[in-house]
Amino acid sequence: MRVGPVGFRIGSDWHAPIAALDALYRDYPRPEFADYSVRLEAVSPWRRRVRPSVRVAGDYWLPDASPLPLAQGVLAAEMGMNLQVALGHRRHLLLHAAVVARGDRAILMSGVSGAGKSTLALMLSQRGWRFLGDEFAMIDPDTGLAHPFPRPVSLKNESLSLIPKGYRTGPLLTGTPKGDVRNVAPPAAAIAAMDEPARPALLIFPRFGFPSALSGLAPTETFMRLTQASTNYVAMGEAGFRALTRLRAQVPAVALDYPDGEAGVAAVEALWEAL
Amino acid sequence: MAGPRYRAAAAALLIVEPLDMFTAVFHRPSGVTHLLNEPAPQILEALADEPLDRDALLARLAQNFDLGDADGTAVLQARLAELEAAGLVDRV
Numbered sequence: 152m153r154v155g156p157v158g159f160r161i162g163s164d165w166h167a168p169i170a171a172l173d174a175l176y177r178d179y180p181r182p183e184f185a186d187y188s189v190r191l192e193a194v195s196p197w198r199r200r201v202r203p204s205v206r207v208a209g210d211y212w213l214p215d216a217s218p219l220p221l222a223q224g225v226l227a228a229e230m231g232m233n234l235q236v237a238l239g240h241r242r243h244l245l246l247h248a249a250v251v252a253r254g255d256r257a258i259l260m261s262g263v264s265g266a267g268k269s270t271l272a273l274m275l276s277q278r279g280w281r282f283l284g285d286e287f288a289m290i291d292p293d294t295g296l297a298h299p300f301p302r303p304v305s306l307k308n309e310s311l312s313l314i315p316k317g318y319r320t321g322p323l324l325t326g327t328p329k330g331d332v333r334n335v336a337p338p339a340a341a342i343a344a345m346d347e348p349a350r351p352a353l354l355i356f357p358r359f360g361f362p363s364a365l366s367g368l369a370p371t372e373t374f375m376r377l378t379q380a381s382t383n384y385v386a387m388g389e390a391g392f393r394a395l396t397r398l399r400a401q402v403p404a405v406a407l408d409y410p411d412g413e414a415g416v417a418a419v420e421a422l423w424e425a426l
Numbered sequence: 427m428a429g430p431r432y433r434a435a436a437a438a439l440l441i442v443e444p445l446d447m448f449t450a451v452f453h454r455p456s457g458v459t460h461l462l463n464e465p466a467p468q469i470l471e472a473l474a475d476e477p478l479d480r481d482a483l484l485a486r487l488a489q490n491f492d493l494g495d496a497d498g499t500a501v502l503q504a505r506l507a508e509l510e511a512a513g514l515v516d517r518v
Contacts, residue, residue, distance in 0.1 A: 369445075392441060
């Protein structure tokens with residue numbers, strides 16, 4: 152399937168994960184060629200049938216990744232796709248960030264896993280914001296534009312109750328290394344618009360679970376946070392430096408602490424109104 | 427005797443982005459980003475036009491800048507050594 156500028160080919164020793172992915176990714180186009188391959192392989196021939204256990208292989212892989220039970224095959228595929236992009240993608244500067252847009256102007260919400268960026272992006276997508284992605288902001292080094300990479304959102308544990316009505320979901324995966332996980336496909340309109348980039352207009356570093364607080368960031372602090380948020384800054388070399396310094400110079404940046412999703416959404420929208 | 431003369435890496439090899447009290451410098455030959463604070467960016471600037479020995483560099487910097495200790499020599503020597511190790515400054 153194709154997600155934004157990236158085509159994936161997913162292979163599997165079993166049919167079930169492919170069927171689940173086909174359903175979850177129903178609205179995504181099928182490209183003519185793939186940038187990356189991900190394969191879900193049995194850890195050994197007999198483990199194809201006996202306590203089937205999935206190892207993620209692909210163009211890029213981690214030597215110490217633990218296999219997952221077959222029931223978590225969708226998670227394995229998602230992790231494999233993330234890994235290919237994180238380690239292989241060079242056409243854009245990648246930032247760990249969720250991205251939403253109004254019109255052609257975007258908010259980048261950058262944070263580590265657990266900062267709440269996926270939840271915020273999903274909630275904002277219900278309020279008229281276009282969902283561009285919850286994993287990677289893809290910054291074009293030539294134009295500075297953020298290109299959509301609207302993969303399904305993976306919601307975990309207490310966030311599962313936030314799945315909006317009418318959104319397409321994958322199977323509930325229980326007992327994964329990340330707890331209970333369910334993938335939620337973005338709205339079809341977001342997928343249909345995934346070739347339309349947006350200009351970053353606001354950069355937020357959110358932190359979930361803290362009393363509401365908003366603070367500006369010194370230029371060096373923003374620069375450091377952006378380099379830390381990027382998986383390919385070093386590999387991008389000069390193009391990465393230029394893309395990152397331009398983003399830092401042109402886009403206002405704030406750190407936002409928020410206690411819960413509602414407060415977070417309200418704070419993000421207030422920041423947007425004040426731009 | 428003031429010892430060797432130093433010069434900054436050619437301007438074409440550096441991309442300099444002033445931030446606030448820090449300056450980000452991308453070194454093209456190595457692909458490494460350096461985050462410099464005072465007086466390192468000022469040293470690079472002073473050594474950009476012509477090579478200077480340590481005394482001349484000190485005199486140049488002292489015009490606009492307090493190097494913090496009695497004669498500034500120790501600070502300057504330490505920063506020069508760091509910049510040289512990073513490839514941002516070399517000896518003529």
